[in-house]
Amino acid sequence: MAETLNIDQIRADFPVLHQQVNKAPLIYFDNAATTQKPKAVIDALSAYYEQDNANIHRGIHTLAERATTAYELTRKKLAAFLNAPSTDQIIFTSGTTAGINLVAQTFGRANVGKGDQIIVSNLEHHSNIVPWQMIAEEKGAEIKVIPVSDAGVLDIEAYKALLNPKVKLVAVNHVSNAIGTINPIVEIISLAHEVGAKVLIDGAQSVAHLAVDVQALDMDFFVFSAHKLFGPTGVGVLYGKRDLLESMPPYQGGGEMIKEVRFAGTTYNELPYKFEAGTPNIADVIAFGAALDYVQAIPSEALAAQEEALLAYATAKLQKIPGLRIVGTAPEKIAVISFVIDGVHPQDIGVLLDKFGIAIRTGHHCAQPLMQRYELVGTCRASFAFYNTFEEIDRFVLCLEKTLQMLG
Amino acid sequence: MGQPINEIQEELIEEFGLFEDWADKYEYLIDLGKKLAPMSDAFKTEDNVIKGCQSRVWLHAEKQGDLVVFQADSEAIIVKGMISMLIRVLSNHTPAEILAADLYFIEQIGMSQHLAQTRSNGLVSMVKQMQHYALAFS
Numbered sequence: 001m002a003e004t005l006n007i008d009q010i011r012a013d014f015p016v017l018h019q020q021v022n023k024a025p026l027i028y029f030d031n032a033a034t035t036q037k038p039k040a041v042i043d044a045l046s047a048y049y050e051q052d053n054a055n056i057h058r059g060i061h062t063l064a065e066r067a068t069t070a071y072e073l074t075r076k077k078l079a080a081f082l083n084a085p086s087t088d089q090i091i092f093t094s095g096t097t098a099g100i101n102l103v104a105q106t107f108g109r110a111n112v113g114k115g116d117q118i119i120v121s122n123l124e125h126h127s128n129i130v131p132w133q134m135i136a137e138e139k140g141a142e143i144k145v146i147p148v149s150d151a152g153v154l155d156i157e158a159y160k161a162l163l164n165p166k167v168k169l170v171a172v173n174h175v176s177n178a179i180g181t182i183n184p185i186v187e188i189i190s191l192a193h194e195v196g197a198k199v200l201i202d203g204a205q206s207v208a209h210l211a212v213d214v215q216a217l218d219m220d221f222f223v224f225s226a227h228k229l230f231g232p233t234g235v236g237v238l239y240g241k242r243d244l245l246e247s248m249p250p251y252q253g254g255g256e257m258i259k260e261v262r263f264a265g266t267t268y269n270e271l272p273y274k275f276e277a278g279t280p281n282i283a284d285v286i287a288f289g290a291a292l293d294y295v296q297a298i299p300s301e302a303l304a305a306q307e308e309a310l311l312a313y314a315t316a317k318l319q320k321i322p323g324l325r326i327v328g329t330a331p332e333k334i335a336v337i338s339f340v341i342d343g344v345h346p347q348d349i350g351v352l353l354d355k356f357g358i359a360i361r362t363g364h365h366c367a368q369p370l371m372q373r374y375e376l377v378g379t380c381r382a383s384f385a386f387y388n389t390f391e392e393i394d395r396f397v398l399c400l401e402k403t404l405q406m407l408g
Numbered sequence: 409m410g411q412p413i414n415e416i417q418e419e420l421i422e423e424f425g426l427f428e429d430w431a432d433k434y435e436y437l438i439d440l441g442k443k444l445a446p447m448s449d450a451f452k453t454e455d456n457v458i459k460g461c462q463s464r465v466w467l468h469a470e471k472q473g474d475l476v477v478f479q480a481d482s483e484a485i486i487v488k489g490m491i492s493m494l495i496r497v498l499s500n501h502t503p504a505e506i507l508a509a510d511l512y513f514i515e516q517i518g519m520s521q522h523l524a525q526t527r528s529n530g531l532v533s534m535v536k537q538m539q540h541y542a543l544a545f546s
Contacts, residue, residue, distance in 0.1 A: 021428070345484040347462045351522075352486075355430050363462040375485060378462055406435055407485060 003302045010387050013038040013294070017387060024357030027392045032177055032205060032336055033361055034227045037291070041231060044290035048283045054298065056282055057256065057273075071282050074289035075272070081292055082222065083213040084239055089244070092280055095236035096204040097127040099223030100171070102238060102275060103200055104131035106223075106248040108169065111198075114140035117167045119197070121146040121154055122373050123176040123183070124258035126366045128202045132171055146172070148373060148403040152181045153329035167197040175205035178365040178381065179328025180336030182210070189218050198244065204228055209307060209334045211300060214239050232284035238275070245271050252277040274395035287299060303386045307335040310384045311395065317397045321404070327379050335384040338365075344407055346378045352406060356399040410475070410500045417497055417513035424517035433518065434486070441488030444495070447481040458537060460530030463487055467534055469541035475500050476545050478538060482530075490514075490522050490531055498538055503546030507539060 011017055014036045019026050028036060033105040048070070054063035056071050072087070079087045093099045108131075112118060118132045122145055129143075136143050144167070146159045154172075175182050185201055203212060203224035214222050219239065226235035240248075250257055250268050254277035259267040268274050314337055317322055323342035340346065350362035363378040364371045371378060382396065394398045410498055427433045432457050432491040451468035458465040478499040480491045497513065498506050523531050 345463060347484040348486050350462075352434060355434065402431075406431065407438060 003299050005298065005302045005306050005386060007306070007387065010298070011389075013040070015039055015042070021357040021359075022355050027358040027388075027396055029332055029388065029392070029396065030359045030361050031385040031388075032180075032228070032381065034233065035208060035230045035385055036387070037232065038230060038294045040290045040294050041287045043135060043281055044287040047234065048286050052286075053283070055279055065295075067282055067286075070286045071102040071280070071291070074285050074292070077289050078237055079294045079308055081212075081296070082237075083215050085215060086242070089239055089242055089245060091238040091240070091275045092285055093223070093236040093238050093275075094234055094281065095225040095227070096202060096223050097131075098235075099221075099236050099238040100128055100200065100202065101131045102251045103221050103223070103240075103248075104135045106251050106275075107198070107244060108132070108135040109139075110247070112136070112139050112168045116141040116245060117144050117162075117164070117191075118142070119146060119159070119162055119167055119170040119172075121172045121183070122148040122369055123152070123154065123178070123181060124171070124173055124367065124369070125177050125202065125204070126368065128171050128173060128200075129369065132169075134142055141168075145369075147369065148181075150334075152176065152179045152330045152373075154181075154183055154188075155258045156184065156187060156191075159188065163191060163195045163197070165195055167192070167195055169198050169200060171200045171202070173202040173204070174212070175203075175209065175334050176328070177205045177336075177369075178367040178370050178379070179338045180205075180329070180333040180383075181330040182206070182332040182334060184332075186217060189220075193218070205334065205336075208295075209304070219346045220244060226284065226288040226291065229288075229291060230295055231288035234281045235284045235288050236271045242271070243277070250274050254278045256280075260305070298386065305363060306386045307384060310387055310388055310390070311335040311337070313390055314382065314384070314393045314396075317393060318400075321397070321401065323404075327374060327376065328390075336381060337383075338379040338381045340376060341404065344404065345355050346380045348407055349380050349400070349403055352403040353396075353399060356395075356402070358396055358399055360396075413497055413501060413505055413509045417511070417516075420493055420497070420513045421516045430518075436524075437489035437519070438485050440492040441485040441490075444481070444488050444492040445479070447479045451479055452481065458530040458533045460487075460533070463530065465491065465530040465534050467537055467541075469538070469545070471545045474502050475483055476503055476506060478540075478541075480534065486522070487531060490519065491534065494535065496536065503542040505541035507546065511535065 016036045052066045052069040056068040067140045075087045075090045078090045106149055124349045144162045145154045172188055198220040198222040203222050207224045220241050222239040224237055227233040257269050257274050257277040259269050325340050327338040346362040361381045452466045456468050458468045469479045478495050484487045489519045
């Protein structure tokens, strides 16, 4: 029998969950958009500004040293979290989108040429489509798309058929933000490597739910955001293989990323600083360290079991609602349920559920090509975290039924 | 001469004042949406669409004598309810009246959140577009 979580105790760690919204207790089911922050993260943020605030890496005074140590400690924690071979391969960005753009503008610009191909999937968030379209347009390269089944599963046979030596990069998410499918990244990566293509995995939706070992998975690039992992907004991580990161040209120029600046020419700093121009988001990186500590202190099997149970419970209850159809029924999925209801616009459901104090996401989830594939204007998406409860699901389903009566 | 804009606004405020519960207010709003005069399909063109992030709004305007007459529709019923009220308040007025209108009823009936969600429903753009039409017709 696996250990179970003490949900009341966990919920006590998240101040935001204890409030009334529109005179009803808040139910937060929009965790795929951003997760809530435990008190430890909020405290780390204010402690930093109250006690240690200084610019990092260059100052020789005590505060600068404290801030630098704390900032670099998060990098160490991340290297351990991802099982990266070294801290130098952990690059701080402002988020997943920034990480993808960094790779597109450096690796992409240096390695993608006229007639080359970049493969994305039909499940991608716009942030893992548009940066590649931009570089493809600039270089005269082509974007190819891995199709997705009605259930929301990528067609691996079609992917195999797309692979050829012209493919320079495959950019796929680990987990779909819109419908929760867990993609077979082990297979996707190894197949890409067979034709010499590199792979970027967008981990925005996976890091809070699945363990990621970048070495075991043979990742070339892995990007994610702190705010979807119980950390602050404005911090992201790019992991890359050392040889790739070293061979990539710098992205933004400025302070920190240089070794020596002369008007005759500038030499660049080493990894990871080559890609971290300017004063970084010191406070939020430090607070992200507290988020990593928090989430790693929860037994991962118990966490996964709680999320799995929430998903199964909510799926069974929702399926009983007449006219409701779940979009995305992949056998492997995280605790995300996207659904549509016959004759009802998702936005109307979202507006009324909010009046009941329930936060879900409605719309196209920044995945318009996927909505086009399913011929939908959008869906309602309930996404769970380990601090959600079965009672919340009960009330959500009850309020959804009331909502449908009102709209009926 | 039609009913003055502020008189219609006061009527709406009074109608919504009958409901204490948010759910009753929304049921009334949904009902207004359902009763909105259907928009002619001929006007539901790409040119008339106002794109919101989540739902589309169509707006058509024409001048009948001195007055501007609006027709509109949306995919979402709550937005349609809002549209129905905006048309009731602004349609069949002169361009000058429309341009001078201060739509205070929306806040008074507790529906300002629908005009704050600028990206999601296209209502803010719709109000602007109604004023643009009034300006063009003036």
